[in-house]
Amino acid sequence: MAQRRPAAAEDAGSRPLWFIPPAGDEHRRPALTREHVVAEALAVIGAGGVDALSMRALATRLGVVPGALYRHVRNKEQLRDLVLDGVLAEVDCQVDHRLAWTERVKVLAHRLRTVLEKHPGIAGLLKTRDPLGPHSLALAEAFLAPLHAAGLPERETGLAFSLVYDYTLGFALSSPHSVNEQRVQDTETRNKLHAFLRSLPADRFPTLVALGEHVWLNNRDERFAAGLDTLVAGLETAAPRRRGGGRQPQR
Amino acid sequence: MAQRRPAAAEDAGSRPLWFIPPAGDEHRRPALTREHVVAEALAVIGAGGVDALSMRALATRLGVVPGALYRHVRNKEQLRDLVLDGVLAEVDCQVDHRLAWTERVKVLAHRLRTVLEKHPGIAGLLKTRDPLGPHSLALAEAFLAPLHAAGLPERETGLAFSLVYDYTLGFALSSPHSVNEQRVQDTETRNKLHAFLRSLPADRFPTLVALGEHVWLNNRDERFAAGLDTLVAGLETAAPRRRGGGRQPQR
DNA sequence: ACATTACAGTGAACGCCGTTCACAGTCAAC
């Protein structure tokens, strides 16, 4: 904080401690703590995507020189880890225990997706990182509990968890901000895409030509829900029928 | 190609065009075509991961100044797109038509995963890009055909394709080279991880403590296969039973 | 009340990155 230095004025002038520090400005400044850095990093990501998070931009936002950040964070990778745990903290892991285990899993997956898509790009970090922070563990526990209650064997429970978790992450990863989804959201571009699909040689791509328009659709919500339903339905075929895990989930 | 210049030797020496170009070296060099650039880019990625692909590194490998690449490629993003299509070309889309549709889908997914994991980091590009190149389309067709043959309605066919495709991509994305999987592959680290899980407070993480060791396992192949089976089983519950799509896939 | 010490933030630098641009050499076509 270069502007706070009294410097020579202290020696030459009178009244050593007379100048009341401009409490309005300085008092408000929380002195750059680690939590503050992480919070601000999350704000940067929220504003401009995960690529916009650079040490220099973050430092500027904090009114500080880039190198100063390294007093609070080992490097950018650790910063990302901290940001990530902060995001996972936003997932509410409490689910009504009286719901069928299938519903409990679905609710959690939907919550996880919502949070991940609120912070574009974060899912990409999770895919290669998997933090083992307290919030990550709480989430794992929340997923494992209903799966275990469903009566799946131990090993299958672990596999089922990986499946649901990976599916949700993977889905959130191709977020609405990717080139992909942008293309499909813009009506004109989507029409062009469909025209392109129709124009393909029908002998080489018969199925694509026939129903390509049903593949590239602006239906993220439907796609996620349908995929999740299919996936859980698959899990059900492996689970023994019992009344312990909630209401009979038969449909 | 700085080393090819005759320069002053031409003036001082005799015989203007006598020197047969060192056919062994120069003749072999294919003069930096676009395909060559892309191929070498793939090699760079194969050697050091997707992050190792920098224009400068690639240029150096090609014995060329960085700016020269821009004569063959608009920018790095386009280069990545080209690389991506090159990778997808490696997926064999021919599947025995007499197999059950479930098996056809599984075979394709396994092939896709194999190719993606052969080029670490590529899956990450696919997630946000989805090229619409010829090879990408061929792959989509290959997936759609058996799903359609299974008797799924049009819309459900598209959803099923997205599901299987996204699942495979998502799985390949958390590749064996991520921090995650490295942790779990090293026996000592894995033991430490399991000890850590056991040491967690059993009141807050009962399921995790009970079967956490079954979750973080060095079993990528099993995880992928099991997930895929579950997923296809889920699809089967939505498909009408008919003998058109191959042998009855009942198990 | 003073000296010591720990430490947060500074400013400058290093080496990397993607990209641009005027220029030079080469080769084919007219």
Next chain:
DNA sequence: GTTGACTGTGAACGGCGTTCACTGTAATGT
């Protein structure tokens, strides 16, 4: 034989993550 298209050069620009000697400040021990 001249022209023109085109490929690769060399240098530069701005931005990136990270390091490091330093300076001022605040807390500590005596």
